[in-house]
Amino acid sequence: MRLKAKQLVHVAIVCGFAAFVGVSFIAEMPLGQTMGKTFATTLLQMIKLIPCAFVLIALFDVWVKRETVERHFGSGSGVRGYLWCILLGGMTIGGLYLSFPVACSLFRKGAKLSVVFAYVGFAGVCRIPMTMFELSIMGPTFTAVRLGVSIPLIIATSVVMGRILQRHGYEVKE
Amino acid sequence: MIVLYIITAVSLTVSLIADRRKTASALQLAAKRLGKVLPAFLTMIVLFSVAITLLPHPVLMRLMGKDSGWRGVAVASCLGSAALMPGFIAFPLCGALLGRGVPYMVLAAFSTTLMSVGVLTYPLERQYFGVKVTLVRNAISFLIAMIVAVVIGLVFGEVRL
Numbered sequence: 406m407r408l409k410a411k412q413l414v415h416v417a418i419v420c421g422f423a424a425f426v427g428v429s430f431i432a433e434m435p436l437g438q439t440m441g442k443t444f445a446t447t448l449l450q451m452i453k454l455i456p457c458a459f460v461l462i463a464l465f466d467v468w469v470k471r472e473t474v475e476r477h478f479g480s481g482s483g484v485r486g487y488l489w490c491i492l493l494g495g496m497t498i499g500g501l502y503l504s505f506p507v508a509c510s511l512f513r514k515g516a517k518l519s520v521v522f523a524y525v526g527f528a529g530v531c532r533i534p535m536t537m538f539e540l541s542i543m544g545p546t547f548t549a550v551r552l553g554v555s556i557p558l559i560i561a562t563s564v565v566m567g568r569i570l571q572r573h574g575y576e577v578k579e
Numbered sequence: 580m581i582v583l584y585i586i587t588a589v590s591l592t593v594s595l596i597a598d599r600r601k602t603a604s605a606l607q608l609a610a611k612r613l614g615k616v617l618p619a620f621l622t623m624i625v626l627f628s629v630a631i632t633l634l635p636h637p638v639l640m641r642l643m644g645k646d647s648g649w650r651g652v653a654v655a656s657c658l659g660s661a662a663l664m665p666g667f668i669a670f671p672l673c674g675a676l677l678g679r680g681v682p683y684m685v686l687a688a689f690s691t692t693l694m695s696v697g698v699l700t701y702p703l704e705r706q707y708f709g710v711k712v713t714l715v716r717n718a719i720s721f722l723i724a725m726i727v728a729v730v731i732g733l734v735f736g737e738v739r740l
Contacts, residue, residue, distance in 0.1 A: 415618035422625040436632065443628040450678075451624070451671045456613065457587040458667070463609035464594050467601050501697045505707045522716065529695035529720065535666025539690070541583040542674035546734065547683060551691065554730045558723045566719070570712065577707055 454541045462534040465496075486520050487560055494527025495536070504528035512577040519567025521577065526559035616667060623668045627675055636679075643681050648738070651685040652728050659692030660721065663699045684732030691724035 426444070429437020494504070507528070508521045516524075531552055540548045594602045631639075643651045664672075673686045696717050697704060704713045732738040 412618045415622040419618065419621045419625055422629070440628045440632045443631055444624055447624050447627060447675050450674065454583065457583050459609040459613045460587055460606065461590060463605040463612070464590055466608065467605040468594070501695070502700045502703055505704055509707050525716070526695065526720070530691070532666065535670070535694070538666055538670040542670045543677070543683070543686070545582070547687070547731065550731050550734050551687060551727055554727045555691065555723055558726065562719045562723070566715070575712070578709070
């Protein structure tokens with residue numbers, strides 16, 4: 406596997422760190438030893454969770470096709486439109502920056518402005534892969550409260566924003 | 580954490596019964612992705628270990644610790660708005676900070692602004708939505724993040740009205 410430049414930088418940092426910690430343990434420098442110990446405990450903690458999250462994300466990707474959602478989404482309006490929106494937002498990968506082009510294409514396909522903004526909001530807040538990590542690390546209460554509070558607020562503000570902008574003939578540009 | 584193992588095991592079993600080849604390709608995909616993010620992931624832990632060791636515990640605690648209260652939320656939400664970080668790095672980081680005594684409320688402010696407010700993505704967002712709508716959308720997202728943080732604080736008993 407060929408490594409990209411960015412990955413090489415990461416590999417270099419990790420190797421440099423490993424060398425520093427190694428020297429620290431031989432020379433008995435407390436600073437490097439503490440860093441090494443912190444690294445080991447943090448890594449151990451995460452190794453227990455991360456493989457599960459990646460397997461779940463991959464299963465989701467294999468079984469649910471993006472096109473399927475987009476097709477269903479087009480006809481959906483009203484409450485159902487927002488429900489599809491949550492799902493579509495949840496399937497967004499990457500982050501906010503990837504949700505803008507999708508929002509634009511939704512708008513072009515005739516989606517309501519409020520639905521477009523709701524989608525951007527959901528793409529930020531309820532991306533499924535991210536939520537998997539959150540769930541396993543922060544616990545179900547944290548995730549439930551976060552989603553329970555933000556989803557209604559996103560829908561409410563998107564509806565208001567959409568209505569006002571629609572009246573002004575606003576358009577999402579490319 | 581055991582819940583996660585159970586969910587994974589059940590999903591994997593159901594998927595395996597339904598379609599063996601699809602399951603195999605899913606596992607391959609998972610391994611490939613994990614391999615791809617591994618360097619970035621290890622770097623994150625390295626930076627975290629270095630920062631935590633060099634940054635004196637009292638300073639961190641004063642900024643974002645148990646008694647930081649609203650100042651902690653303010654600091655965390657500014658950091659979250661400015662940073663650009665994928666979720667697979669952000670939440671493990673939150674978990675590590677949680678272990679250091681940073682309250683749930685502060686972490687909620689950090690993670691929610693991180694995901695929905697984009698200072699660094701502003702130039703991109705402006706191209707699609709225009710300046711005004713971009714500013715309004717980010718302001719609204721910031722407010723929503725604050726509300727989420729307050730509710731989390733109430734639910735976890737970290738603040739009282």
